[in-house]
Amino acid sequence: MKPAKIKKKYVVYTLITVIFLIVSTFIPGFLSVRNILNIIRQSSIIAICACGMTMVIIIKGIDLSVTGVLSFCAMVNGLLLLQGWPIPIAMLAGLLVGTLLGIFNGFMVDRLGIPAFITTLVVGNVGGGLALLLNSGRSIGGFPNAYVFMGNGTFLGIPVSNYIMALFVVVSSIIMAKTRLGVYIYAMGGNETVVKQQGISTTAINFFVYGFSGFCIAMAGILLSGQLDTVHPTQGEPYQLDAIAACVIGGVSMLGGEGKIYYSLIGALIIGVQRNILNLLGIHPFYQNIFIGIIIIVIVAVNIYKKNRAIELSKVF
Amino acid sequence: MGTTDNYALKTESFSIGSFLRQFVKTKGSVVIFIILWILASLFVQNFFSLNNMLLIIKQAAIPMIACLGITVVLMTGGIDLSLGYTLGLCSISVGIFVKSMGLPIWISIFLTLCIGLLVGLFNGILVQYVKVPAFITTLGSGYIIFGLAQIISSGSDINRLPAAFRAIGVTEFAGLNTTVFIAFGICLIMYYLLHLSTFGRALSAFGYNNKTARMSGIRTERINVLAYMISSFLVAIAAILLTIRVNCAQPTMGGGIYTFEVITGAIIGGASLFGGVGTVIGSVFGILIVKVIENCINLMNVSYYTYQAFQGIVILLAIIFENVKNRKL
Numbered sequence: 001m002k003p004a005k006i007k008k009k010y011v012v013y014t015l016i017t018v019i020f021l022i023v024s025t026f027i028p029g030f031l032s033v034r035n036i037l038n039i040i041r042q043s044s045i046i047a048i049c050a051c052g053m054t055m056v057i058i059i060k061g062i063d064l065s066v067t068g069v070l071s072f073c074a075m076v077n078g079l080l081l082l083q084g085w086p087i088p089i090a091m092l093a094g095l096l097v098g099t100l101l102g103i104f105n106g107f108m109v110d111r112l113g114i115p116a117f118i119t120t121l122v123v124g125n126v127g128g129g130l131a132l133l134l135n136s137g138r139s140i141g142g143f144p145n146a147y148v149f150m151g152n153g154t155f156l157g158i159p160v161s162n163y164i165m166a167l168f169v170v171v172s173s174i175i176m177a178k179t180r181l182g183v184y185i186y187a188m189g190g191n192e193t194v195v196k197q198q199g200i201s202t203t204a205i206n207f208f209v210y211g212f213s214g215f216c217i218a219m220a221g222i223l224l225s226g227q228l229d230t231v232h233p234t235q236g237e238p239y240q241l242d243a244i245a246a247c248v249i250g251g252v253s254m255l256g257g258e259g260k261i262y263y264s265l266i267g268a269l270i271i272g273v274q275r276n277i278l279n280l281l282g283i284h285p286f287y288q289n290i291f292i293g294i295i296i297i298v299i300v301a302v303n304i305y306k307k308n309r310a311i312e313l314s315k316v317f
Numbered sequence: 318m319g320t321t322d323n324y325a326l327k328t329e330s331f332s333i334g335s336f337l338r339q340f341v342k343t344k345g346s347v348v349i350f351i352i353l354w355i356l357a358s359l360f361v362q363n364f365f366s367l368n369n370m371l372l373i374i375k376q377a378a379i380p381m382i383a384c385l386g387i388t389v390v391l392m393t394g395g396i397d398l399s400l401g402y403t404l405g406l407c408s409i410s411v412g413i414f415v416k417s418m419g420l421p422i423w424i425s426i427f428l429t430l431c432i433g434l435l436v437g438l439f440n441g442i443l444v445q446y447v448k449v450p451a452f453i454t455t456l457g458s459g460y461i462i463f464g465l466a467q468i469i470s471s472g473s474d475i476n477r478l479p480a481a482f483r484a485i486g487v488t489e490f491a492g493l494n495t496t497v498f499i500a501f502g503i504c505l506i507m508y509y510l511l512h513l514s515t516f517g518r519a520l521s522a523f524g525y526n527n528k529t530a531r532m533s534g535i536r537t538e539r540i541n542v543l544a545y546m547i548s549s550f551l552v553a554i555a556a557i558l559l560t561i562r563v564n565c566a567q568p569t570m571g572g573g574i575y576t577f578e579v580i581t582g583a584i585i586g587g588a589s590l591f592g593g594v595g596t597v598i599g600s601v602f603g604i605l606i607v608k609v610i611e612n613c614i615n616l617m618n619v620s621y622y623t624y625q626a627f628q629g630i631v632i633l634l635a636i637i638f639e640n641v642k643n644r645k646l
Contacts, residue, residue, distance in 0.1 A: 062452065114636055115590055117396070117452040122629045122636075125577055129626030137622060241460060244453075254450060284472070290464030297457040301447045308448055 023277055030280075037159055041227070043272025044165035048220040049243035050250070050264040051172040052102075052213030057247050058189040059205065060256035061109060061116035063213045065101065066243050068127025070236030073098040074221035075131045078140045078231035087147050095218045101127060102214020103207050110206035120210075124240075131233040141230035151226025161223055168216065173261040185209060189257035238285060242271050245292050248299050255307050346586045346602040353609055361613045369612065371492045377608040378500035379555050379562065380575075381601055384582045385507045386551030388600045391583055392511075392524045393544045394592025395444055395451035399459035400579060403436050403549055404571030406466040407556035412475035412566020415482050422482050426557060433553025434546050436462060441542030459576075466568035475566040486561035496558045503551065508597040520544065524592030574625075581632040582607045589639060 024031040049066055056063045077094030081087065101123055108119040153160050176182035188195045188205050196202050220239065225231045250267030252259030271292070278288045358365040383400060390397045407429050414425030436458070443454040486496040511517040522530040523540050531537045560566045586603025588595035610631070614624045 064452075064456075108633075108637075112637060112640055114640055118590055118636060119633075121398075121577075122633050126626050126629030126633075129622060129624075129629060133620065133622040133626050136620065241456075244456075254453060284467070286464050286467040286472075288464075289460040290468075293457040293460035293464070297443065297449065297454060297461075300453050300457075301443065301449050304448050304450075 019277075020273075027277075027280055037154075037157075037162065039272055039276050040165070040269065041159040041161045042276065043269050044159075044161040045220045045224050045227075046239060046242045046246050046271055047165045047265050047268035048168045048216050048223065049239055050246040050268045051168045051261055052209075052216030053243045053247050054250070054252050054259050054261055054264040055172070055176070055185055055209045056116075056213045057244075057252045057254065058185055058256060058259050059209055060189055060192075060254075061120075061206075061210070062244075063102075063105070063120045063210070063217075064117055064240065065105065065120040065124030065127060065214075066217050066240040067234075067236040068124035068129070068131065069098050069101050069214055069217045070221035070224070070239055071131035071231075071233050072101075072127035072134075072221075073218035074225040074231045074235065075134050075140070075233060077222050078143065078225055079134060081143050081147060082140060087144065091222055094222050095215055098214040098216075098218020098221070099211050100214070102217070103211040105214065106207040106210030109210065110203050128234070128236070131236075135233065137233055139230050139232040143226070143229055147226055148229050149226075151223055151228070161227065164219070164223060168219065169261055169265050176261055181205070181208065186257055191257075238289075241289060241292055241296070242268075242275075245296050246271050248296050248303075253303055253307065254300050255304060344587070344596070344598060344602075346599045346606060349585070350602045350606050350609070353606060357609060357613050361616050363616055364613065367492075369616075373605070373608050373612050375493060375497055376612070377604050378497045379559050380579055380582060380608070381500050381604045382503050382555040382558070383552050383575075383579045384586070384600045384604045385503065385597060386548035386555075387579055388583045388586070388588045388595040388597070389507075389511070389520065389544045390451075390548045391580075391588040391590065392520050392592060392595040393541055394524050394527070394590075395541075395544070396455060396580075396590070397440065397545065397548050398452060398455040398576055399436065399440065399462055400455075400548070400552055401571035401573055401576035402459040402463040402466065403433065403552045404556045404559070404575060405568045406436070406462045407433055407553040408560045408570040409466050409470040409475065409566050409568040411557050411560055412478065413469065416475050416478055416566070422479070422485075425482075429557055430550060430553050433549040433551075433556075435549075437546030437549030438542065440549065441545035444545065445538050445541040463568075463572075470566075470568040472568070474568070476564065478560070478564055478566065483561050483564060486558045496562065499554075499558065503554070504597060504601060511595070511597055516540070516543075521593050521595075524594070526593075577632075578607060578628070579604075581628060581635070584632055584639065585635045587639070590636070 020031065049070075053063055053066075073094040076097050077090050080090035080093055085093075105116070105120050105123055108114045108123075109116045150160050150164070155163065176185065184195065184200055184205055187200075188202060192202060195205075221236065224235060224239075228235070246267035247259065247264045248254075248267070249270055250259065250263035250265070252264060274291075275285075275288060278291075279285075363369060383404070387397055387400060410432050411425055411429040414420045414428055415422060418425075420428070440451075440455055440458055443449045443458070444451045486494065486499070488495045490498065511520070519530065519535045519540055522533065522535060523537050527537055527541075556570065559570060563570075582604035583595070583600050584590070584603070585606055586596070586599035586601070588600060588603075607628075610628075611624065614621075614627075
């Protein structure tokens with residue numbers, strides 16, 4: 001399998017470089033440092049969500065609550081900011097809410113055995129409904145300058161958002177690659193029964209993974225509201241698909257046990273670039289979604305097909 | 318009689334208690350509906366009137382059709398998250414056929430139903446043969462369908478549909494309209510399909526344990542694909558009727574919220590997410606419960622946003638209740 005994997009990576013990188021070169025001839029300034037840093041800034045939202053989503057998909061779960069939790073946490077954070085709460089406290093409140101919703105997801109999946117897709121879907125819906133409810137469907141805006149700086153300001157020439165994204169990616173990667181928890185997460189994706197029999201608490205792992213995902217989504221929502229200087233109750237919608245697509249493109253397998261945070265980051269950047277290019281070309285986000293939907297289905301299908309074939313071929317009878 | 322011979326069939330005495338227990342277990346949604354209805358009649362103003370009852374029935378008719386469709390898919394252990402978007406696609410399609418292209422009404426309807434079948438075929442093939450998990454397939458296909466609907470409509474609605482076309486669904490009849498009767502007819506057909514035919518039994522067997530069903534000789538591939546096709550077919554019917562009702566073909570009709578509402582109805586009605594379980598009566602009353610709640614929310618002037626958040630909690634409770642009930646079996 002190794003030769004095939006290496007080929008795929010190089011194909012993807014060459015493709016990206018080619019696309020970049022083609023686009024830069026059509027759109028002046030596309031390859032400028034400023035534009036690229038900007039693209040990364042816009043992708044950072046997706047990338048942060050993808051950190052949590054990667055872990056969830058690795059343990060064979062899914063988190064469909066991105067839309068709702070993102071909007072809801074951003075709304076909580078925003079409303080508190082407008083009421084005059086200090087920025088760190090308001091952010092902490094938003095993060096806490098997201099983490100709690102995530103832990104609730106983990107609770108439903110682990111303790112009550114309810115499939116992840118419906119739990120997270122419902123929690124996402126409830127979150128979205130609450131986001132609408134908290135301010136009667138109205139948007140809020142006009143946040144303190146220090147807060148907007150987080151989303152739009154630069155430090156040493158690089159947008160602050162990128163630093164935050166880098167922090168999340170680095171921390172997640174360390175968790176997955178260097179800690180025992182990371183090993184357990186991969187193990188649980190591979191074979192949950194064995195993990196349980198080893199005496200490792202799958203409950204704790206579930207709680208952590210879904211809780212961390214909620215935490216990431218909350219941070220993404222807060223960051224987005226900082227970037228846009230508004231909170232709109234439905235602003236989480238595009239990120240659901242993008243977060244999953246980023247992980248899928250990054251090679252996280254739906255069958256569990258496989259995937260790296262760094263690759264999901266690359267996936268997020270690819271999605272961000274693609275959206276950026278399509279926006280510049282004047283293609284409406286609705287149409288972009290078709291493309292992303294097809295990509296997701298194709299990649300997941302190919303991935304699962306290859307896995308199943310490998311399983312079939314390795315069967316003795 | 319009642320001997321304790323191990324090899325003889327135990328004669329179970331019929332009792333009201335056991336009958337009721339059986340009824341609640343399988344048709345819990347009917348009980349909940351009755352309780353809800355009584356509570357609403359007592360405590361919600363203007364609820365208990367003939368007009369309101371007829372209104373609820375008229376409002377529940379169209380989602381009911383889609384709900385029966387998704388019940389079939391749920392019985393296979395899958396899900397169809399593209400439901401709401403298929404609704405939009407079929408809605409704008411029938412609008413284009415009837416108004417923009419001026420095709421005869423029945424041809425338009427036929428073509429739209431074909432679109433529904435194709436969507437179901439697409440979903441079904443991906444789930445069954447390519448083995449992509451249903452939620453990913455239908456999530457992706459949902460977005461694709463939504464984009465397609467936007468493309469063929471150029472983002473705009475089609476208003477003022479021909480009167481002859483509208484007559485199919487809007488003709489009034491003893492306080493109700495033809496849509497309700499069509500929905501009722503579909504309920505009867507689905508009842509036959511799910512409970513009285515071998516297809517229904519095969520479907521249930523497939524849902525409970527697809528490996529055993531396969532080994533029993535049931536053509537599981539066909540059933541899985543057919544389930545998605547039936548679901549999308551019924552969604553196409555619902556889309557046509559809804560388009561008629563609002564007199565506007567919209568590519569944005571339905572959407573994620575509609576999907577959610579219909580799935581809520583099916584789950585409250587007892588359809589299990591794990592497959593195998595699902596009844597027509599359960600789903601019918603499940604949707605009725607959802608619509609009664611919506612009706613009460615409207616009558617009590619509660620904010621729609623509260624209702625949306627509340628809806629999620631209702632479905633969570635329904636799922637938890639389902640799960641706990643199944644564990645005890």
